[in-house]
Amino acid sequence: MRLLRRLRRGQVLLLLVSLGVLVLMMLWKPYALIEGLQRGGLYALIALPMALILGVVGIINLAHGEFMMLGAYFAYWLGVYTGLDPLVAMIPALVAFALLGAATYLLTIRRALKAPELNQLLLTFGVAMVGAEFANLMWTSQPLKPHLSYVYSSMTLGKLRFGAYAFVYTVSAIVLLVLLSLFLRRTRLGRAALAVGQNPRGAKLVGIDINRTYLAIFSLSIALVGAIGAMFLTRNSVFPSAGSPYTMKSFCLIALAGIGNLPSVVWGGFGLGIAEALVLSFRGYGGWADVVFFAVLVAVILGRSYRRQTA
Amino acid sequence: MLAVSKLNHYYGKAHVLRDLSLDVGTESVGVFGPNGAGKTTLVHAIVGLVRPRTGDITFDGRSLLRMPTYEVIRSGVALVPQERELFPYMSVLANLESGAAYIPAARKGVPEALQASFEMFPILKTRTRQLAGTLSGGEQRMLAIARAMMSSPKLLILDEPSLGLQPSLVTELFHKVRDIGEKSAILMAEQNVRQSLKAVSRGYVIENGAIALQGPSDELLHNDHVRRAYLGL
Ligand SMILES: Nc1ncnc2c1ncn2[C@@H]1O[C@H](COP(=O)(O)OP(=O)(O)OP(=O)(O)O)[C@@H](O)[C@H]1O
Ligand SMILES: [Mg+2]
Numbered sequence: 242m243r244l245l246r247r248l249r250r251g252q253v254l255l256l257l258v259s260l261g262v263l264v265l266m267m268l269w270k271p272y273a274l275i276e277g278l279q280r281g282g283l284y285a286l287i288a289l290p291m292a293l294i295l296g297v298v299g300i301i302n303l304a305h306g307e308f309m310m311l312g313a314y315f316a317y318w319l320g321v322y323t324g325l326d327p328l329v330a331m332i333p334a335l336v337a338f339a340l341l342g343a344a345t346y347l348l349t350i351r352r353a354l355k356a357p358e359l360n361q362l363l364l365t366f367g368v369a370m371v372g373a374e375f376a377n378l379m380w381t382s383q384p385l386k387p388h389l390s391y392v393y394s395s396m397t398l399g400k401l402r403f404g405a406y407a408f409v410y411t412v413s414a415i416v417l418l419v420l421l422s423l424f425l426r427r428t429r430l431g432r433a434a435l436a437v438g439q440n441p442r443g444a445k446l447v448g449i450d451i452n453r454t455y456l457a458i459f460s461l462s463i464a465l466v467g468a469i470g471a472m473f474l475t476r477n478s479v480f481p482s483a484g485s486p487y488t489m490k491s492f493c494l495i496a497l498a499g500i501g502n503l504p505s506v507v508w509g510g511f512g513l514g515i516a517e518a519l520v521l522s523f524r525g526y527g528g529w530a531d532v533v534f535f536a537v538l539v540a541v542i543l544g545r546s547y548r549r550q551t552a
Numbered sequence: 553m554l555a556v557s558k559l560n561h562y563y564g565k566a567h568v569l570r571d572l573s574l575d576v577g578t579e580s581v582g583v584f585g586p587n588g589a590g591k592t593t594l595v596h597a598i599v600g601l602v603r604p605r606t607g608d609i610t611f612d613g614r615s616l617l618r619m620p621t622y623e624v625i626r627s628g629v630a631l632v633p634q635e636r637e638l639f640p641y642m643s644v645l646a647n648l649e650s651g652a653a654y655i656p657a658a659r660k661g662v663p664e665a666l667q668a669s670f671e672m673f674p675i676l677k678t679r680t681r682q683l684a685g686t687l688s689g690g691e692q693r694m695l696a697i698a699r700a701m702m703s704s705p706k707l708l709i710l711d712e713p714s715l716g717l718q719p720s721l722v723t724e725l726f727h728k729v730r731d732i733g734e735k736s737a738i739l740m741a742e743q744n745v746r747q748s749l750k751a752v753s754r755g756y757v758i759e760n761g762a763i764a765l766q767g768p769s770d771e772l773l774h775n776d777h778v779r780r781a782y783l784g785l
Pocket of ligand 1: 566591592
């Protein structure tokens with residue numbers, strides 16, 4: 242009840258509408274709903290670490306998807322040499338990518354913190370190209386994928402029979418959202434990160450070492466997306482350009498949610514995943530799925546600026 | 553405690569601090585001057601937000617010149633900036649807590665420090681959950697002062713604390729600055745010479761980046777130049 246009272250009327254309306262849509266879809270196109278939540282889960286999961294960097298360090302990391310792709314290769318490579326399952330490889334990936342993130346920050350990002358935004362974009366775009374070319378040199382452009390039997394496990398619910406494994410992305414997105422929120426609210430580094438994101442000069446004046454905070458958050462974000470890459474590999478093939486669509490989608494989700502709003506990144510990811518799956522479920526219209534993503538983005542941004550004008 | 557000697561600072565070609573020297577012991581000291589005199593530049597140089605070209609700044613015998621801002625703050629200096637620099641999307645309480653959270657020496661005394669903040673500014677106690685960005689300008693000023701005091705600084709620097717406050721609050725504010733002066737040393741930059749002189753025991757007048765005049769408060773109060781230029785007498 243207290244939660245309900247805290248929501249504004251517009252939010253309640255939105256909640257009811259989205260619940261209504263969910264119920265309708267459950268009756269009409271249950272497979273699209275399931276597929277959408279799974280796809281959307283992956284989008285949300287990948288977008289969260291990017292939102293962290295944008296909210297705290299204030300940089301749009303265009304190499305985000307490439308770090309995910311490299312994480313997938315890392316897990317593949319570990320699997321080939323040690324037989325490690327990609328889901329277990331997430332742990333060494335976390336460590337290796339924390340170091341890679343720190344090195345990237347110290348060698349490149351740190352020098353561009355005071356540069357104009359366009360230069361920062363170009364810089365991270367350059368990092369993305371280096372990452373993709375590196376993968377190309379090491380593993381060629383051939384798609385790679387380990388054989389894992391557990392990803393084909395399925396579930397039966399009433400008359401529905403569907404692949405259950407991919408819900409791992411949906412669940413992980415929610416778990417990561419909860420963990421990141423706790424980290425930002427409860428730990429000293431997390432609170433420092435929020436402070437730096439809201440006012441870097443204010444943060445310096447309360448005794449926060451903002452350079453160390455930038456470094457820690459950047460390397461945390463890359464560690465997370467590297468481990469997510471390992472998880473990505475369980476159901477998807479990896480190739481040098483496998484990551485770049487996710488950079489774009491992550492950025493769109495964050496633009497939808499508003500900077501610093503992590504929960505909306507996740508709900509937005511689910512919503513867009515469902516919208517895409519719905520379009521894909523009409524035979525012959527599959528090519529429109531990518532358009533949907535950007536159409537929803539444009540609609541929401543226009544809607545927001547319209548509201549601002551009338552307010 | 554604080555000694556600034558022969559400081560020179562330039563923005564491009566503009567020479568904004570000229571051989572500026574001043575010192576603060578354990579008392580309260582005022583820095584007065586018109587718009588653009590260099591007051592903000594001076595206090596920013598002390599906490600390391602700007603790097604002067606020549607001169608020296610020492611605090612408790614240690615040079616602050618190459619220290620990053622966070623180290624200056626952790627060594628016992630707190631600044632209430634002219635622009636307040638709060639965290640707009642954090643609650644009043646979170647802003648207050650941030651004042652002590654990153655100062656190892658202040659972390660233990662948070663409950664007492666919070667109580668002292670609420671005693672000094674009772675309005676903050678009724679607003680603990682409100683976002684700092686939604687406070688009025690005057691309330692934000694009080695929060696900025698309270699946040700700086702959360703670190704129990706040895707030296708509190710205030711940059712034009714009376715800016716944007718209604719007249720009755722200005723009087724009250726300078727009373728509070730005086731109370732704070734019982735516990736901490738104070739360096740206060742101000743344009744409201746008439747009222748702020750009562751809160752400090754000594755003062756410097758800066759004009760065009762250089763010290764034009766200095767002395768005990770009552771001496772400045774009776775100085776002809778101060779009376780004509782700053783008190784409108
Ligand atoms: N970042 C900057 N770049 C260029 N010039 C600057 C900058 N900051 C300040 N100045 C100039 O330096 C001079 C001193 O400014 P400062 O802000 O220190 O004055 P002040 O005494 O604090 O004034 P006020 O009472 O208006 O706050 C002014 O002439 C100002 O225009
Ligand atoms: Mg000023």
